[in-house]
Amino acid sequence: MSFSSVNSRLEMLSETLVFNVTDRRRYYVYLDYSVDGSNFYYVGKGTGPRKDIEQRNEYHSHFKKQKGLDRRIVLDRLTSYEAELIENLFIHYARENGIYLTNKIIQEYMFKKEFSFDQVLNYYCNDFLESTYSKTWVREKLFGNLNKFVGMINPFFICFQAIYLAKESTPIFSDEFGFMVKDSLLNMNKISEKFLTKLLSDMIAELNDEDFEWFCYYSARIAHAVDADNELDIQLLQDRCIRNLVSNLPMIV
Secondary structure, three states: OOHHHHHHHHHHHHHHOOOOHHHHOOEEEEEEEOOOOOOEEEEEEEEHHHHHOOOOOHHHHHHHHHHOOEEEEEEEEEOHHHHHHHHHHHHHHHHHOOOOOOOOOOOOOOOOOOOOHHHHHHHHHHHHHHOOOOHHHHHHHHHHHHHHHOOOOOHHHHHHHHHHHHOOOOOOOOHHHHHHHHHHHHOOOHHHHHHHHHHHHHHHHHOOHHHHHHHHHHHHHHHHOOOOOOHHHHHHHHHHHHHHHHHHOOOOO
């Protein structure tokens, strides 16, 4: 496998794979304050016009009649999972500080208790745009790490394995379609590269937000965990990638 051939695949992947960053970052977290601004009494997350619909539950409606409603968005451009975390953070902040909430569903605290409210919120305010949903992250971190394997391993193996792991090791292809993937992986040419690139783009676009984040995480983890200067490390990684694909695609031999 030549340097130029693998490098061209990396360039094709980074240019044409559809990482639907903008559409996935459509959630926000809001707080419902009393009109006097003294404190909030409801924490919610949503997307689109959710913020414009005032009704929530009977407790919320009763409190709103007494105190009024001033709804404020505290963070936006979040993924669904990030919004769930921030919602959880504000709910437990309120409970710990004696703030009355009208939320009916209270999930367990989702963060490590050694981190303060300010530390967690500061992380999300300042750092989430450099996470797996950032175009910069995709370009510099994911494909930057894959570049370590130029001339050593087919990057498509890493991406397919990452999807496989993100889907919790459940089959991602039928046997019949697996044959086409196997043939393309083992007989790489311009046509097969375009086929695999289009396939990966479609599969990535179909991942829900949580699976997409796991896909990015596993892709980077696979690449980052290996010493690119260690031939044994590279061989072990390649064998592991192929072995997982083989178990998922029995027609790859």
